[in-house]
Amino acid sequence: MRNIKLVIEYDGTRYDGWQKQPKHDNRITIQDKIEDVLTKMEGEEISLIGAARTEAGVHAYGQIANFTTKTNMKLYEIKHYLNRFLPRDIAILEVSEVPERFHSSFNAAAFEYQYHIAIGEVAPVFERKYTYYSFHDLDIVKMREASKYLLGQHDFKTFSDNKRMKKSTERTIMSIDIYNDIKEITITIKADDFWPNMARIIVGTLMEAGLGNIEPAKMKDILESKDREQAGPTAEAKGLFLLDVHYN
Incomplete structure (x- = not known):
């Protein structure tokens, strides 16, 4: 498994924060949007780990997130795919491969x-x-x-x-x-x-x-x-x- 780290920029105006909500909840979050695109890219459900749980309406210049995947796609291909299919108020600035133990939230200092x-x-x-x-x-x-x-x-x-x-x-x-x-x-x-x-x-x-x-x-x-x-x-x-x- 590969551990992929993302640097994300977003306009939080129309979102109910970063964190994914229960399925019965109709609120739309940043995590939802990115996970949806990753899942389509992989053909299986992907779970994204975010560093900070920004609140509804809050923006980000440099949110960090990571996910594990079996994909053979090159890093630039992952970046291009995400930016192609994500809404224009969310952008992936950087994609990199990190050690298996890296956790966006737990490792944040x-x-x-x-x-x-x-x-x-x-x-x-x-x-x-x-x-x-x-x-x-x-x-x-x-x-x-x-x-x-x-x-x-x-x-x-x-x-x-x-x-x-x-x-x-x-x-x-x-x-x-x-x-x-x-x-x-x-x-x-x-x-x-x-x-x-x-x-x-x-x-x-x-x-x-x-x-x-x-x-x-x-x-x-x-x-x-x-x-x-x-x-x-x-x-x-x-x-x-x-x-x-x-x-x-």
């Missing part, structure tokens, strides 16, 4: 997400599907100051919407970079893992600091409260991109 916030007097027309527009000025200095309290290993239960979560909510955030120009603010977060909606809740809370609704130092108390109600709103999915998945 870190995940990097980037959130785009449009700023300025007028909301952009052409970027509206991929940015959140802020109608109010955001104080970048306060946002950067607030972000420092989230660096390192902490219990991020405050920043999860899953109230029934039984697993440990401890995670390590390695970096948060906040960049701005005259048109846009980007927030890039790198962590060893993310819980559902974690990146978007962090962004929503940082924007609250930028709006002056919370003092930056309050972020420490919000984090330690382990209470979702203390954090800011969940930022809209359309502004979030899975930027990269890192492996050792």
Whole structure:
């Protein structure tokens, strides 16, 4: 058996996230679309393993996935086949053969997400599907100051919407970079893992600091409260991109 790794780019606008849903569920996911094409290519059912379970409406510049196959097709033939039959909002950027033990999710050392916030007097027309527009000025200095309290290993239960979560909510955030120009603010977060909606809740809370609704130092108390109600709103999915998945 060959183990094939894919690097995938997609526009998540019309999909219900990455992860395949039960057969009785009518929601359409990125995994569904790619598996359907792989199954047609192979003539038998193929299971695709994704590194990150991006949520409904979230996009990706560099999702990683892998699958095992008996095919004799060359790597470039697999790439061309997938890109020929996949919808135009999903693209396979790279195809490579990896060791049998490689697992896109279990072997991932870190995940990097980037959130785009449009700023300025007028909301952009052409970027509206991929940015959140802020109608109010955001104080970048306060946002950067607030972000420092989230660096390192902490219990991020405050920043999860899953109230029934039984697993440990401890995670390590390695970096948060906040960049701005005259048109846009980007927030890039790198962590060893993310819980559902974690990146978007962090962004929503940082924007609250930028709006002056919370003092930056309050972020420490919000984090330690382990209470979702203390954090800011969940930022809209359309502004979030899975930027990269890192492996050792």
